[in-house]
Amino acid sequence: MPELPPLDRLLIVAPHPDDEAIPTGGLIQRAIEAGGRVRVVYLTDGERNVWPQRALFRHWRISAEDLREWVAIRRRETLASLRILGLPEPSATFLGFSDAMLAILARAGDPRPVAELTKIVKAERPTLILSPSSFDLHGDHRAGAYFTHRAALETPILTYMVHGNGPPERLAAILALTEDQQRKKREAVLCHASQLRLSRRRFLSHVRVGEAFYTAEHDVVRIDGPLHGAIATIRHALGAIVRR
Numbered sequence: 001m002p003e004l005p006p007l008d009r010l011l012i013v014a015p016h017p018d019d020e021a022i023p024t025g026g027l028i029q030r031a032i033e034a035g036g037r038v039r040v041v042y043l044t045d046g047e048r049n050v051w052p053q054r055a056l057f058r059h060w061r062i063s064a065e066d067l068r069e070w071v072a073i074r075r076r077e078t079l080a081s082l083r084i085l086g087l088p089e090p091s092a093t094f095l096g097f098s099d100a101m102l103a104i105l106a107r108a109g110d111p112r113p114v115a116e117l118t119k120i121v122k123a124e125r126p127t128l129i130l131s132p133s134s135f136d137l138h139g140d141h142r143a144g145a146y147f148t149h150r151a152a153l154e155t156p157i158l159t160y161m162v163h164g165n166g167p168p169e170r171l172a173a174i175l176a177l178t179e180d181q182q183r184k185k186r187e188a189v190l191c192h193a194s195q196l197r198l199s200r201r202r203f204l205s206h207v208r209v210g211e212a213f214y215t216a217e218h219d220v221v222r223i224d225g226p227l228h229g230a231i232a233t234i235r236h237a238l239g240a241i242v243r244r
């Protein structure tokens, strides 16, 4: 299997808070240990999270004030996770697009996500971009792949999976994590306490010896039709129930 591309300047595009620790918590540590620089761009604040919100706030209807508090909680958890992985606060950029709406933005041809990412790529000049995958079962991740591949210009891309399995024939690299890296990755995942109440087992299942990365998807990346999107979302929801 080929080696990872140079990690001098790593740019990770994360649709939601927690998409740094779960798929790339080991890679971030590896880049820092090698003297590299890492920036993580969060497309959304993961604010459409109604069941954990009801559990936290102990009421049914989530108000605008609850949402603001939720966003603050998720950003705090994210910065704590990044600190454990070795990144200072300025390494994170929060773009604040609406959670669960990225596919709608993409289908509507909204230019802002690609424009924001392009601006960051031009400023950071990454040596490698880690993109969500268009094979992921979550619509925000597929839309994130679409935006990222359009914004990457000539930069090499690898993709990561969070929901579902990547196509084995597109596997590009598996990063083996040391015991210490696994321990820190676990700590970073556990920083996302707001998510663990209902999904602890699923989250911790991503802490294992290897992180898998897949080839760039310029050849396949697209915005799926609504039917495909709906089926994938149902499969994702059923999978979450079965796994719990």
Ligand SMILES: [Zn+2]
Pocket: 015, 016, 019, 138, 141, 162
């Ligand atoms: Zn996500």
